[in-house]
Amino acid sequence: MGQGVRMLIITGMSGAGKTVAVQCLEDLGFFCVDNLPPALISKFSELLRQSDGAIKRVALVCDPRGGEFFKTLFAALAELEEQSGMDYQILYLEADDETLVRRYKASRRRHPMAPEHGRIVDGILRERQLLAEVRERADLVINTSRLTPAELKDILAKHYGTFSASERMTVNVLSFGFKYGLPIDADLVFDVRFLPNPYYVDTLRPRTGQDPEVYDYVMQWPATQEFLKKLLEMVDFLLPQYIKEGKSQIVVGIGCTGGRHRSVAIAERLREHLQKSYVVMVSHRDLDKEGER
Numbered sequence: 001m002g003q004g005v006r007m008l009i010i011t012g013m014s015g016a017g018k019t020v021a022v023q024c025l026e027d028l029g030f031f032c033v034d035n036l037p038p039a040l041i042s043k044f045s046e047l048l049r050q051s052d053g054a055i056k057r058v059a060l061v062c063d064p065r066g067g068e069f070f071k072t073l074f075a076a077l078a079e080l081e082e083q084s085g086m087d088y089q090i091l092y093l094e095a096d097d098e099t100l101v102r103r104y105k106a107s108r109r110r111h112p113m114a115p116e117h118g119r120i121v122d123g124i125l126r127e128r129q130l131l132a133e134v135r136e137r138a139d140l141v142i143n144t145s146r147l148t149p150a151e152l153k154d155i156l157a158k159h160y161g162t163f164s165a166s167e168r169m170t171v172n173v174l175s176f177g178f179k180y181g182l183p184i185d186a187d188l189v190f191d192v193r194f195l196p197n198p199y200y201v202d203t204l205r206p207r208t209g210q211d212p213e214v215y216d217y218v219m220q221w222p223a224t225q226e227f228l229k230k231l232l233e234m235v236d237f238l239l240p241q242y243i244k245e246g247k248s249q250i251v252v253g254i255g256c257t258g259g260r261h262r263s264v265a266i267a268e269r270l271r272e273h274l275q276k277s278y279v280v281m282v283s284h285r286d287l288d289k290e291g292e293r
Helices: 018-027 038-050 064-081 097-107 120-137 149-160 212-219 222-244 262-274
Strands: 005-012 031-033 057-061 086-094 140-143 170-177 188-191 249-256 279-284
Touching (some): 005 064, 038 057, 064 120, 097 120, 212 222, 222 249, 222 262
Parallel strands (some): 031 057, 086 140, 170 249, 188 249
């Protein structure tokens, strides 16, 4: 395996937050595989070897859902240790019995380790026994009993992330025209139809908000500058709050009538402001549409 490959084995109690952990690690750039039988770890490492370094960090979830296969975990890890260039750690997630019972009752799912028609507590006890040795070998043990999903993600980001909180947040800025409908995936929508419209300037009508002439026209008005001041202050306040709640991406919609002039210019200005601190993607949904603006 190529040098620098980082492998994280995720295991622990069912209901302790492994799904949340996988979601967080994917956001951190890990290639994740859920419920991988330990016997296939060596096969997976061979695939990584063939990737020629394209994959640098992987997270594999291995737990007692694998049944008899799970018992081969230590043998698989011993084989992994013999492979050059491999760096692996074990993350173990657990929670107290009361919390696990409450979570399973809320999900209305049967515990994977409980015998048929058995009680949840029986499955929890059996699973703890099976995982006792794995827990002892874990590099990091996290008890999620009193953690929210956002708090768990924050802990994982601090241990396994290579980016700052703001760098893990992707802001998608989307300009659009209200006449073509609201974007269904927008988290925030700002209406700029109150601004003076370049559509009614003959020389600007065929152009878009990406053209300097149109951009300057939209930006020259006092109302535009006052709006931008309030918009940027609001976004600067909101994004850190969303990060605290565990969000990794957000879509900010900027809309005007047709989506070619005012919304495009404001979206470009928002991109300029945000890209100093965040990963920013900008798209102009209705830029190529024609008609009254």
